[in-house]
Amino acid sequence: MIRKQAMKQIVNSVDTEIIVSANGYISRDLFNVKDQQENFYMIGSMGLASSIGLGLAMKNPKKQIFVFDGDGNILMNLGSLTTIGSIRPKNFVHVIFDNSSHESTGGQPTNSNLVKIDEIAKDCNYNKVFLIKTNIELKKILLKIKKIDGPIMILIKIKKGGNIGNRISIKPEKIKERFMNTLK
Amino acid sequence: MGIKNFVGVPDSTMKHFIEEGIVKKKIIFTTREEEAIGICTGMALSGEPSLVFMQNAGFANSLSTITSLVELYKIPLVLLIGWRGFLKNDAPEHEKIGKIQPELIKSLDISSRILDENNWEKNCVWAIKNNSQGKLCALIMKRDFVD
Numbered sequence: 576m577i578r579k580q581a582m583k584q585i586v587n588s589v590d591t592e593i594i595v596s597a598n599g600y601i602s603r604d605l606f607n608v609k610d611q612q613e614n615f616y617m618i619g620s621m622g623l624a625s626s627i628g629l630g631l632a633m634k635n636p637k638k639q640i641f642v643f644d645g646d647g648n649i650l651m652n653l654g655s656l657t658t659i660g661s662i663r664p665k666n667f668v669h670v671i672f673d674n675s676s677h678e679s680t681g682g683q684p685t686n687s688n689l690v691k692i693d694e695i696a697k698d699c700n701y702n703k704v705f706l707i708k709t710n711i712e713l714k715k716i717l718l719k720i721k722k723i724d725g726p727i728m729i730l731i732k733i734k735k736g737g738n739i740g741n742r743i744s745i746k747p748e749k750i751k752e753r754f755m756n757t758l759k
Numbered sequence: 760m761g762i763k764n765f766v767g768v769p770d771s772t773m774k775h776f777i778e779e780g781i782v783k784k785k786i787i788f789t790t791r792e793e794e795a796i797g798i799c800t801g802m803a804l805s806g807e808p809s810l811v812f813m814q815n816a817g818f819a820n821s822l823s824t825i826t827s828l829v830e831l832y833k834i835p836l837v838l839l840i841g842w843r844g845f846l847k848n849d850a851p852e853h854e855k856i857g858k859i860q861p862e863l864i865k866s867l868d869i870s871s872r873i874l875d876e877n878n879w880e881k882n883c884v885w886a887i888k889n890n891s892q893g894k895l896c897a898l899i900m901k902r903d904f905v906d
Contacts, residue, residue: 595801615804617828618827618831619823619826619827619828619831620793620797620823620824620827620828622793623793623794623796623797623800623824623828624797625797626789626793626794626795626796626797626798626800626801627797627798627800627801627804628801629797629798629801630766630797630798630799630800630801630802630803630804630805630809631801631802631804631805632801633798633801633802634801634802634805634806634807635805652791652793652794652797654789654790654791654794655790655794655797657790658787658789658790658794658798662787747831747832747833748832748833750832751804751832751833751834754804755804755806758804758805758806759806
């Protein structure tokens with residue numbers, strides 16, 4: 576499975592929930608798969624999507640907050656897992672598209688295949704952690720998470736590749752404005 | 760009105776402020792300063808006035824986050840920065856950053872006020888006003904004691 580396939584599957588399942596997407600190809604894929612005002616594309620500040628998602632989850636307890644993260648991103652802000660696991664927001668779903676590489680910068684390797692990010696999340700008190708390798712497994716889990724409390728991590732092992740679509744054509748300030756309108 | 764959320768990494772310069780925040784259960788500690796800025800960004804996007812506290816070493820850590828997140832999206836945040844290296848006889852690791860701090864703040868175009876015993880109340884009102892107008896600003900707390 577490649578990132579875009581997995582992402583399509585999740586976006587179709589979660590409908591109009593809030594999504595914070597990490598910089599690079601992850602935000603670009605989300606923009607091209609389904610652009611909507613509920614998406615906060617974090618185009619800079621690598622590593623911080625999970626932290627922005629935590630702040631949102633704490634202040635919007637009635638909404639489910641999805642973070643679309645990458646292995647490179649979460650490895651840059653591993654401390655975030657300890658903060659999320661200490662605060663334990665029930666509405667926090669942490670999706671990590673893990674291709675063991677910095678695909679956006681040319682596919683250089685990360686260490687995510689040498690360490691167990693899912694085990695780290697468990698040790699950081701995430702309520703449920705799922706390690707996913709196929710579309711069928713993902714489909715099952717997407718139904719399951721509707722009934723369980725967060726913080727949840729869905730670590731999806733993906734392959735590199737797929738066509739990268741257009742860059743995000745919306746100005747950052749506009750991304751913010753329309754996103755904030757959905758939270759009102 | 761006023762600031763609702765206080766998120767950051769502790770600094771001895773502002774230990775009494777932090778102690779008060781702990782008593783009032785309003786403080787969240789993070790592992791790094793960028794993480795605190797990320798969390799406060801999520802809170803500010805939800806419409807809540809939020810403050811990030813940090814030492815100036817942490818401010819230096821945060822430069823890229825400030826330019827590529829806070830300033831890029833125009834996120835209204837108050838930064839409370841402890842000014843280590845303000846005194847000449849502060850610990851050596853703070854010397855350089857203490858010296859270049861005013862220039863760094865200026866280079867980033869962050870409007871700021873330096874707090875002292877007489878002006879702190881006025882400057883806090885100034886920061887809250889900036890925040891309500893959707894602007895980034897900084898309050899600087901000098902480390903004017905050595906322990």
